[in-house]
Amino acid sequence: MSLFQAFIEALESLNSNKLRSGLTILGIVIGVAAVIAMLAIGRGAQDSITGAISGIGTNLLFVFSGNEQANLRNIRPLTIQDAEAIGDPFLAPHVAAVAPFIQSGNVIVAAGGEQTRTSLGGVTPTYFQVRNFRVAEGEEINQEHLLGRASVALLGVEVAEKLFGRREGLVGETIRIEGQPFRVIGVMEEKGGSSFGSQDDVVLIPMTTARTRIIRRSTINRVDLILVQAVSARDVPQAAEEVAAILRERHRTEVGADDFTILSQQDFLQTVDTILGVFTTFLGGIAAISLLVGGIGIMNIMLVSVSERTREIGLRKALGARKRDILIQFLTESSLLSLIGGLIGILLGWLIAYIVGQVAAATGNAFTPAVGLDAILLATITSTVIGLFFGIYPANRAANLEPVEALRYE
Known part of the structure; x- marks a missing residue:
């Protein structure tokens, strides 16, 4: 057959x-x-x-306060001074840029008769380089805004559409963050939403403004996160070692007793x-x-x-x-x-x-x-x-x- x-x-x-x-x-x-x-x-x-x-940025390290493995009681928070030390090219030659960051995940932002709850970030000018953020309209937050504690804001496209129904022609508009007036200086390019979270549902303001008016901390120089960009992908391990050495010296901790955590994109x-x-x-x-x-x-x-x-x-x-x-x-x-x-x-x-x-x-x-x-x-x-x-x-x-x-x- x-x-x-x-x-x-x-x-x-x-x-x-x-x-x-x-x-x-x-x-x-x-x-x-x-x-x-x-x-x-x-x-x-x-x-x-x-x-x-990958869209978060390139060659990134994420530095957080605390370390579950060490289980320390007295953990020193990360500060602006820590970020400045990490950005010193003599101490960390494999680091290209540093961006301290503070945030609040649930603030009320309003414009006209519309309002929404969104994530608020306090940033420095280097944040845009480190995060690969680009402005579709307007300008980025600059050093002048930072030094002057300016009441200016950059909108993610989702926030722009929720408040104004559009994402163009918004420069100069006024929004209120937790009841306080801010002038819109730009709208960021769309980054897209995913299972990792939306990067467009956010409002960015100068860090100095955020920590004195919106996101108050017990220590004024405290930051939630330090983003570190290595010179290249192959320099990420060396950059991580340099960051760890700097923070151990500043926080007076020993290897194995770190009060901070360093994660790379590869770790995620x-x-x-x-x-x-x-x-x-x-x-x-x-x-x-x-x-x-x-x-x-x-x-x-x-x-x-x-x-x-x-x-x-x-x-x-x-x-x-x-x-x-x-x-x-x-x-x-x-x-x-x-x-x-x-x-x-x-x-x-x-x-x-x-x-x-x-x-x-x-x-x-x-x-x-x-x-x-x-x-x-x-x-x-x-x-x-x-x-x-x-x-x-x-x-x-x-x-x-x-x-x-x-x-x-x-």
């Missing part, structure tokens, strides 16, 4: 039992759909988060990879169980099929069919059954991934699920192999039936 003939007979057999065949492949469909959706959503989320982290990416790895393992386990159940279902239905077709098998063997022919026929049926389930699972998985992407976009966490050719090939090959593996026992049982006994079977 040729493979083509076996394929045709397998199609006829499955077509004669549509409902049973459909229920049999359900486990395969669920398993393959889980694999496809898992890979598509995982890759889409990873690309989105990686892009968002590794954290993302770890989280996605757990997510992938979890869904992979669900997919594996579904595929196993589907494979057992195929084996059971093929055994039922062997019992129902015992007389047919005996007749064929009596007319000259070889064991090999019977074996090929039943293996083809089980493989085809599994392959059909795999193809349906691929379509279902793509649909699930698409729906998740649309829901994410509707909630402001847009990402594009990526269904790769490798995932499709993996699902197709896996489903076919499952059909072959779980079809071996029923096929062998059919092939080993004695013609005389099979013909007597009632």
Whole structure:
């Protein structure tokens, strides 16, 4: 028997039992759909988060106050003076720029009859270089604004649209931040929203203005974060060592007892990879169980099929069919059954991934699920192999039936 003939007979057999065949492949469909959706959503989320982290800036180090590993009681806060020391080229030759930053995550900003809650950042002029922020209209916050504690503000495009319904022609407009008037000096270029957070729902003002009028701290020179830009990507490790050495000397701490934390963009990416790895393992386990159940279902239905077709098998063997022919026929049926389930699972998985992407976009966490050719090939090959593996026992049982006994079977 040729493979083509076996394929045709397998199609006829499955077509004669549509409902049973459909229920049999359900486990395969669920398993393959889980694999496809898992890979598509995982890759889409990873690309989105990686892009968002890269969009924060280039060759960046993030310096925070505190260190969970050290578990210190008396932690010194980061200050403007710490940032100035880190920016000293003699102390840190691998550092290109430093941007201290203070923030409040929930301030009321109003204009006319509109108001919104947004994130407020107090920045210095170097912030725009370090963060790769560009102004679409107007000007950046400069040294004059900083020294004069000017009441000026830069708007993210989301805030601009919420307050004014547009993002152009806003220079010179007045907004109120926590009831205090500020003059709009510009609107920033759109950076985009993602699962890492929106970078457009923000208002930036001079740091000196922020810490004296809006974001008051117990220590006036205290900052929430110091952004450090290394000279190049390969200089990031050396820059981190220089920053650590400077802060240890200023805070009078020893190695292993740091009261600060230094993270690079690569550290964030590794954290993302770890989280996605757990997510992938979890869904992979669900997919594996579904595929196993589907494979057992195929084996059971093929055994039922062997019992129902015992007389047919005996007749064929009596007319000259070889064991090999019977074996090929039943293996083809089980493989085809599994392959059909795999193809349906691929379509279902793509649909699930698409729906998740649309829901994410509707909630402001847009990402594009990526269904790769490798995932499709993996699902197709896996489903076919499952059909072959779980079809071996029923096929062998059919092939080993004695013609005389099979013909007597009632």
